[in-house]
Amino acid sequence: MSDAPDPDSKTEEPTEKKIHDALEKGNVPQSREMALFFSIGCITIIIYLFLYNSAAVLKDFLSFFIDSPGSISIADGRDAASLLQLVAISVGTFLLPIVCILMVGGILASVLQNAPRIASDRIEPKWSRISLMSGFKRIFGMHGQVEFAKSMAKLLIITIICTILLNSERNEVVNAIYSDPTRIPEIMLNMAMRLVSAICVATVVLVAGDLVWSRFKWRKDLRMTRQEIKDEMRQSDGDPMVKARMRSLAQDRSRKRMMAGVPTASLVVTNPTHFAIALRYLPEEGGAPMVVAKGKDLIALAIREIAQKHDIPLIEDKALARSMYDHVDVDKSIPPEFYKAVAQLFYHLYQKKGVSPAISPAPKSP
Template sequence: MSDDKESKTEAASEKKISDAVAQGNTPFSREAPVFASIMGLLVFLVFVVRDQGAAFVRRLTLLLEQPRNFSVETSPDAKRLVHALALEMGRFLLPVLVILLVAGIAASIFQNAPRIVFDRIQPQWSRISPASGWKRIFSTQGFVEFGKSLFKFLAIGGMSFMVLRADRYEIVDAMFVDPIGLPEFLLTLSVRLISAVSVATIALVAGDLVWSRLRWQRDLRMSRQELKDEFKQLEGDPLVKARLRSLAQDRLRKQMMAAVPRATMILANPTHYAIALRYDQSESDAPVVLAKGADLIALRIREIAERNRIEVVVDKALTRAMYDHVEINQAIPAEFYRAVANLLVYVMTRKRR
């Protein structure tokens, strides 16, 4: 396994990254939603509790100070009382639930676009296997999670200790002051504690975001053989492509050789290059290239031409110049009209004689 990991030295390809994202394998920091929830709780305490908290306390005061006004002699009376208390508690806690939910979803969307992947929710034995769980605990990721938990414990505990230690005299005095001011004091103390906790976790969240992305990229790394195999899948096997290209060239070569007997003349140089030209005013206004080739193919073209009594004209300069500028089954370029026309006149004159 270690050798397999060491061989994966190449960065993941675009295809592997897109496949991983499609399967739900994306970099995700678990600390980011926790931090977002802490910030949402802080927003709730600062902007919601001050307004709704006072009204909530007044309603509860009626129950605590005047319990005789609520009749609980029968079971329906008790149900109505419980229903009323639950309604007041729900009205007070609903904003914090909404804020925490929105904060957690926003933190997740900030890291990755939401997508539905059914493969991620299918049951897998490795998730409940004791052996797999034991390996995860003592893996690199397990040690990292332990380090993050230890850091959170020390940082949050230290910041909370500092805040409580600074307000220790006010906390003691709160037991002897008017209870009316106690909710405001508790709210202020809670805001300070949560603010300190959020400051302590900022560095942890930033580090975890970077670590989760680096670990994700490391897990997706590929070996050179995997890159070659993927390239073969995308572009096709080079051996197969070479074989297909060879078959196509053979087919084209056979078609050329079959068309050589229809040529009017053959331009040669004298053995390295050969071009088969056909000129018929009823078919085309300019000579058309039926075949061309070099070395062995050129010799083969000349052999077929001699067998079919087709005139072979040796012109080294013209043949070499035309070879790179003409295409099979196409008319010759205009710059060669005059030179080829003179040769055609020469060939046709010889045929008449």
């Protein structure tokens, strides 16, 4: 039984990672009609710029063999090689520009659609490429139907253009029978130029439609199921359940370490029940008061219980407790904006104990 997901279940757009992986494997949107359009365009350029003059030069060169064969002396193999070399150079001079233009057009047709990249996966042997069932699906599936429709559209366009053009040139073709035979190649070339130009213009709409379709089909094939997106996120970011468990364990360890420091506090500022800030200050240690623990709700209640168990004073100051909870960090000194308020708390605390306070009401910022 196949593990491949049902195409109908692929309702989600592909992620950036899925698109990147597809591009790296050589799976890119490719319009075949673009390559055809560039080929026809290159043929048009060849006909207009090179074929007429180059063909005339080649015709004059080759006519020499027909008009004056007796003037050609071939005494040995060296003469034959020289003659063949001369013919090859002349024919090559005629064909080289044509081949170069077609080659450049083919490269541009691919480069303008997608950036060139090396994809070894495209040349690896795969059973699906020679499988009869896969081939049957490609031919009679949606992709095959679209390709068949495009082929029929191209055939219809070319048939209509050829019919219109030949009908318009009917008189000239008939008159060419009674004219100088040497004008027939020129007539045929002119007709070919008009025919290829018309086909090139007519296929622009087909190429534009095929470009849109190829990209739409490509993204549709890359669509993912919701489960595939979840699996991809789990692979890239880690299992959310494991990460949540790790965060929970880290928070528990941090909370236990913080609670272990509450007995060393000098006083606890409360809200009275929703917030609790445990502060430590010993004159001999110097510096500003240190935050040894803070918490809200259940953690605040736990801090209060530990403080009561160790006879640590609880001082109720709703505004100060709430403000300090939002702005102080555990195991760090209080910010300068709380110096005055906290110094007053310690001042009154030491007065109640009948001990001369060792800190000033407002410690100076270093």
